[in-house]
Amino acid sequence: MAQYLILIYEDETAYLEPDPQEWAKAMEAHGTFARQAVEKGAAILGGEALQPTPTATSIRSGLMTDGPFVETKEALGGYYVLEARDLDHALEVAALCPAPYGGVEVRPIMDTSGG
Amino acid sequence: MPGSSVPSGQVRRAVEDAHRREWARVLASTVRVAGDLDLAEECVQEAYLSALSAWQRDGVPAAPGAWLTTTARRRALDVHRRDRTLRRKLPLLVVEEASTDTGDDDGAGATPLERGDDRLRLMFICCHPALPPETQIALTLRLVCGLTTAEVAAACLVPEATMAARVTRAKKKIAAARIPFRIPSPDELPERLDVVLTVILLVLSTGHAAPSGPALVRADLVARALDLSRMLVSLLPQEREVRALLALALLTEARRPARTSRDGELVLLADQDRSLWDAAMVQEGCALAAAALAPHPGRFALQAAIAAVHAEAVTAADTDWAQVLALYDELARVWPSPVVGLNRAVATAEVHGPAQGLAEIDVLSTDGRLASYRYLHAARAELLLRLGREAEAGAAYERALLHTANEAERRFLAGRLAGLSGLDR
Numbered sequence: 001m002a003q004y005l006i007l008i009y010e011d012e013t014a015y016l017e018p019d020p021q022e023w024a025k026a027m028e029a030h031g032t033f034a035r036q037a038v039e040k041g042a043a044i045l046g047g048e049a050l051q052p053t054p055t056a057t058s059i060r061s062g063l064m065t066d067g068p069f070v071e072t073k074e075a076l077g078g079y080y081v082l083e084a085r086d087l088d089h090a091l092e093v094a095a096l097c098p099a100p101y102g103g104v105e106v107r108p109i110m111d112t113s114g115g
Numbered sequence: 116m117p118g119s120s121v122p123s124g125q126v127r128r129a130v131e132d133a134h135r136r137e138w139a140r141v142l143a144s145t146v147r148v149a150g151d152l153d154l155a156e157e158c159v160q161e162a163y164l165s166a167l168s169a170w171q172r173d174g175v176p177a178a179p180g181a182w183l184t185t186t187a188r189r190r191a192l193d194v195h196r197r198d199r200t201l202r203r204k205l206p207l208l209v210v211e212e213a214s215t216d217t218g219d220d221d222g223a224g225a226t227p228l229e230r231g232d233d234r235l236r237l238m239f240i241c242c243h244p245a246l247p248p249e250t251q252i253a254l255t256l257r258l259v260c261g262l263t264t265a266e267v268a269a270a271c272l273v274p275e276a277t278m279a280a281r282v283t284r285a286k287k288k289i290a291a292a293r294i295p296f297r298i299p300s301p302d303e304l305p306e307r308l309d310v311v312l313t314v315i316l317l318v319l320s321t322g323h324a325a326p327s328g329p330a331l332v333r334a335d336l337v338a339r340a341l342d343l344s345r346m347l348v349s350l351l352p353q354e355r356e357v358r359a360l361l362a363l364a365l366l367t368e369a370r371r372p373a374r375t376s377r378d379g380e381l382v383l384l385a386d387q388d389r390s391l392w393d394a395a396m397v398q399e400g401c402a403l404a405a406a407a408l409a410p411h412p413g414r415f416a417l418q419a420a421i422a423a424v425h426a427e428a429v430t431a432a433d434t435d436w437a438q439v440l441a442l443y444d445e446l447a448r449v450w451p452s453p454v455v456g457l458n459r460a461v462a463t464a465e466v467h468g469p470a471q472g473l474a475e476i477d478v479l480s481t482d483g484r485l486a487s488y489r490y491l492h493a494a495r496a497e498l499l500l501r502l503g504r505e506a507e508a509g510a511a512y513e514r515a516l517l518h519t520a521n522e523a524e525r526r527f528l529a530g531r532l533a534g535l536s537g538l539d540r
Contacts, residue, residue: 002293086209086295087245088303108292 003045003109004082004090009074010102012052029098037082042093047080074102081109121171129175130166137180138261139346143233144184146296149191150207152258152286158194159261162187208290211236211297234259235350236296242311243294250285251314257282259346260339270318270336272326308351312360312415315343323367327520331375340364359407359415365400366422369393381527385431397426414450417442436465453485461494469501489518493528500535509535 015026037044053068053075060069068075080097084090087108094106142159149155162183176182211231241254249271256262256270268278288294299307322336344361351357373387382388404419412420421442428434443459456479464472476495485491492515499508512532519525 086293086297088295088297088299091245110291 001083001085002090002111004084004087004094005107005109006047006080006082006090006094006097007076007105007107008078008080008097008099008102009072009105010077010099011073012075012077014101015052015077026098026100033097036096037093040089040093040096041085042089043083045081045083047078049078050076052077077102121174123171126167126171126175129170129179130163133166133179133183134163134261135342137183139234139237139259140180141183141187142258142261143237145187145191146208146237147210147233148188149194150210152208152289154191154194155187156258158187158190159183161190209293209295209297211295231298232350233296234346235298238311238347238350239299239307240289240294240296242307242314243289244307244310245292245294246285246288248314248317250281251310252317253278253281254285255314255343256318256339259343262339270321270333308354308356311347312356315340315347315360316363316415318343319364319367324524325521327522329522330379331381331521331523332371334371337364337368337371341368355407355409356413356415358403359413359419362400362403362407362419363415363422365396365403366419366426369396369400369426375523379523380530381523384425387431389429389431392426401426412445412449414446417446417449421446434465436462440466453479453482454488456482457485457488457491457494464498464501469498473498473502487518489515489524492518496531500531505535 034044053071056066056068058065058067058069082090082093084093087106090106090108094104097104138159141162142155145159146152146155149158165186166179166183170176170179237259238255241258242251246254253267253271256267257264262270264279264282265275267282268275271278273281318336319340322333322338322340324331325333325336341361341364344357344364347357348361369392370384370387372393373389373391374382376382400419401423404416404423407416408420409416421439424435424438424442440459440462443455443462447455447459457476460472460475460479462472463475473495476491476498479485480491480495492511496508496511496515499505499511509532512528512535516525516528516532519528
């Protein structure tokens with residue numbers, strides 16, 4: 001098994017004024033995703049939703065600035081740490097991850113334990 | 116025959132032959148033992164090198180592929196035994212368990228798909244959708260066909276250093292992201308197979324009309340596409356689209372002797388001496404194309420069927436253009452693309468006259484994707500010429516020339532343009 005990070009990139013404006021009903025629907029979609037991941041034989045080791053980029057603070061060479069490290073139309077809004085057999089397995093699961101206003105990026109996590 | 120010495124020319128030919136026929140099989144089964152693409156490639160290259168002296172000393176073995184596989188696999192095992200730490204350092208390739216020991220032709224009764232032929236795994240890892248298209252074709256030529264980096268670079272028209280970097284990057288991604296050495300499940304197969312077929316078609320079309328260079332045809336690439344299609348048909352005999360691709364490759368290759376004149380000048384399909392077409396290839400191609408064309412044909416079956424209609428016409432005038440047009444209509448439905456639209460417009464011109472064909476092309480030329488497509492301007496020029504609009508035809512030939520880097524095609528277009536100036540006067 002290997003670990004992968006699923007990064008969820010979405011247009012944040014879609015979530016700026018969260019309509020409670022929309023929000024509940026999004027949460028439900030993520031709940032479904034978590035169940036499907038397990039059904040497909042993968043394990044979700046962690047994952048969170050992030051506050052939008054206006055709450056971010058970046059530090060570059062000790063210099064503090066307001067905002068995300070890189071300004072993009074679709075911003076990092078959440079992530080999952082997934083355990084899967086291989087990339088095909090990880091992609092099969094990641095394809096189910098809800099991201100209606102953008103998409104996801106799958107990155108293999110480096111194994112630094114081997115020494 | 117131990118002790119006897121075989122003529123070196125004969126040995127070299129045997130090794131070259133085994134390289135062409137057996138490379139994919141030898142490499143694919145070595146990957147399983149090496150657990151790493153680079154190591155597998157090194158071991159296979161060494162096996163081919165050692166064959167030169169071993170076969171000269173001991174004679175060419177009855178089964179050269181088996182000899183090479185055993186030698187390469189033994190080397191891979193040796194490396195692992197000698198350097199136990201390597202096993203821990205290398206992120207080993209994720210290799211799917213085989214149902215039977217592969218690399219040999221046992222497992223009678225089961226199809227290569229069921230048996231899990233490692234050559235299929237190799238094809239699918241090279242054409243993995245997580246790799247960019249230009250890398251898929253490069254890896255296929257390098258790992259499945261056994262071309263050197265320099266040869267792959269020449270085929271893809273990029274500098275050798277660029278190609279070397281591209282291949283290295285791909286191998287790193289395969290290892291680090293754990294792209295598995297496996298055969299797609301039945302529900303993934305159609306999509307994954309389509310990528311493989313697209314890559315082989317790209318090798319075929321790059322060879323059929325070389326994007327640049329002195330010769331119109333790159334015969335070596337067409338031959339590779341034919342080899343790849345044949346191998347895939349032997350591995351996936353049930354897949355209609357695979358058989359259709361082989362048909363397309365055969366019908367393309369069959370016309371090669373007629374596509375250029377003795378002095379290397381381009382000859383249009385309509386003007387080709389059809390007696391020069393390879394009759395055996397035409398026959399095999401047409402039979403395969405017919406078999407592939409069942410209800411709900413795929414894009415490869417339709418393209419093969421179109422090639423077969425052309426191949427079956429005894430003279431250009433006998434071409435069943437209505438049938439060609441109907442097939443392009445169907446192709447545009449299953450595979451909508453501007454290039455299909457252009458070919459359809461050419462068929463329209465044959466069935467309904469040049470004015471209608473031209474109208475379709477003019478709609479297509481508003482599509483930015485075709486603005487620099489040399490065949491759009493060339494086709495427009497031909498139709499304008501038929502309509503007697505020489506000045507516009509001249510301008511279209513000039514635009515076609517602007518986007519053509521193949522020297523044979525350039526000479527052809529320049530000749531048409533020169534002929535026009537003669538008409539003007």
